[in-house]
Amino acid sequence: METQTDLGREIQSLALVDTHEHLLREDQWAGDNRTLIEQARQAGKPGWGDERPDILQDLFLNYVPSDLEVAGATKEAIQRLFDPAAGDIESRFAGIRDPWEATKFTGYGEAVRLIAREIYGLDSLTPDGLEGAQRRLEELRKPGERLRLLSEVAGLDHVQIDDFRWACEPDESGPDFFLYDLSWANFANGDLKAEELQEETGIEVSTLEDLRDALAAIFQRYAPCAIAVKAQHAYWRTLCWQERQDDEAARALAVVLAGGEVEEATRLALGDWCWARGVELAVEHNLPFKLHTGHHAGTGNMPIDWVRAGNLCPLLARYPEARFVLMHTAYPYSDELVSIAKHYPNVWVDLCWAWSIDPYSSTDFVRRFLHAVPCNKLFAFGGDTMWPTSAVAYAIQARRGLQRALEAEIAGGDLTEQEAISIARRLMRDNQYACFDIDGTRAAIRAQLAPAEIA
Numbered sequence: 532m533e534t535q536t537d538l539g540r541e542i543q544s545l546a547l548v549d550t551h552e553h554l555l556r557e558d559q560w561a562g563d564n565r566t567l568i569e570q571a572r573q574a575g576k577p578g579w580g581d582e583r584p585d586i587l588q589d590l591f592l593n594y595v596p597s598d599l600e601v602a603g604a605t606k607e608a609i610q611r612l613f614d615p616a617a618g619d620i621e622s623r624f625a626g627i628r629d630p631w632e633a634t635k636f637t638g639y640g641e642a643v644r645l646i647a648r649e650i651y652g653l654d655s656l657t658p659d660g661l662e663g664a665q666r667r668l669e670e671l672r673k674p675g676e677r678l679r680l681l682s683e684v685a686g687l688d689h690v691q692i693d694d695f696r697w698a699c700e701p702d703e704s705g706p707d708f709f710l711y712d713l714s715w716a717n718f719a720n721g722d723l724k725a726e727e728l729q730e731e732t733g734i735e736v737s738t739l740e741d742l743r744d745a746l747a748a749i750f751q752r753y754a755p756c757a758i759a760v761k762a763q764h765a766y767w768r769t770l771c772w773q774e775r776q777d778d779e780a781a782r783a784l785a786v787v788l789a790g791g792e793v794e795e796a797t798r799l800a801l802g803d804w805c806w807a808r809g810v811e812l813a814v815e816h817n818l819p820f821k822l823h824t825g826h827h828a829g830t831g832n833m834p835i836d837w838v839r840a841g842n843l844c845p846l847l848a849r850y851p852e853a854r855f856v857l858m859h860t861a862y863p864y865s866d867e868l869v870s871i872a873k874h875y876p877n878v879w880v881d882l883c884w885a886w887s888i889d890p891y892s893s894t895d896f897v898r899r900f901l902h903a904v905p906c907n908k909l910f911a912f913g914g915d916t917m918w919p920t921s922a923v924a925y926a927i928q929a930r931r932g933l934q935r936a937l938e939a940e941i942a943g944g945d946l947t948e949q950e951a952i953s954i955a956r957r958l959m960r961d962n963q964y965a966c967f968d969i970d971g972t973r974a975a976i977r978a979q980l981a982p983a984e985i986a
């Protein structure tokens with residue numbers, strides 16, 4: 532068994548820091564499916580017409596639908612897969628059976644098989660097995676199970692969650708365990724939600740100075756309990772950043788506030804300006820700034836030039852005092868990212884999601900990184916999912932991949948086992964504790980939960 536070496540035992544047993552998830556809240560996980568259905572409806576994804584938790588959603592509603600579609604599944608078949616009202620489990624699964632056979636060896640497919648085996652005890656997906664798993668899922672969708680799955684089954688130290696909101700508040704279902712990112716994606720995209728901003732800050736934005744004040748007010752309110760700032764605007768615009776003067780940003784703001792069609796150049800001008808203010812505020816409030824780089828989730832719409840980490844060089848050079856966390860190994864521009872991490876002292880690199888996008892390349896990436904960049908700059912894991920059960924599988928993939936990389940280094944004579952163990956500890960935990968103010972964030976959360984005791 533591969534876990535029988537000292538290195539294997541260390542990697543299996545050490546609590547792993549999870550720097551990136553989009554987890555469902557406790558009430559979404561442990562309640563009925565109604566809030567989820569409502570979210571899906573608002574996102575234009577109708578069809579989850581059942582209030583019961585659903586095993587096919589739990590197994591497949593992660594990243595794997597895009598691989599199924601690439602393998603030939605129709606959008607209708609995928610829709611039926613996730614719609615409990617569309618038929619029994621067997622008939623819904625039948626619509627994707629052939630694409631699934633072609634998909635099960637990808638990283639996403641492997642994760643589905645890991646969920647099936649590790650959570651539900653299924654070696655293959657059979658109608659009877661899935662019915663039993665459905666009953667098990669209903670037991671798991673209870674208060675406290677989300678935390679137990681993540682801390683005890685996945686073996687995580689804590690998770691850092693981007694729930695797409697500015698608000699970062701104590702999560703009473705696990706105040707030390709569930710930490711939150713302050714989302715900056717809309718601002719960096721130049722997509723201003725003036726009404727929400729006013730509701731949140733009390734500032735009615737009509738000039739650039741109002742906007743500057745409103746951005747600062749969001750940090751004032753939420754930075755203390757935030758673990759980081761996060762932006763995934765690489766889904767909607769290029770990561771190319773330019774310094775924008777106030778007069779240019781003010782003109783762009785006026786156009787955006789007027790409503791109606793906004794040209795891309797205008798949106799980018801306002802986005803670059805807001806992005807820069809976000810970086811400055813992150814520095815002021817001692818928060819790392821996480822950025823999506825590389826591959827897009829989904830299918831059929833990835834402008835691949837947008838996503839290179841190399842596009843960020845002007846920003847990295849402009850803010851040497853910031854801490855930038857570049858996510859997902861900028862896949863497939865991973866060599867470029869190694870060069871950037873080697874050159875810019877203000878860059879940390881995060882393997883979140885990378886292990887399931889392309890497990891083989893991620894193992895290779897760790898080895899190339901270790902021989903090029905100081906080993907205090909790499910984070911081993913983030914699952915990047917809504918589902919605690921999927922996070923369990925992604926954590927297994929990360930541990931396996933890391934173990935393979937370090938075992939290969941030992942076999943090649945480049946590391947002793949003791950050295951490999953100390954690198955594993957850094958990548959899994961110590962590097963994250965050095966970059967993020969985890970203890971400070973936890974203390975702020977505890978203080979917010981118990982204001983009376985402080986006073």
Ligand SMILES: [Zn+2]
Pocket residue numbers: 551552553693915
């Ligand atoms: Zn994500």
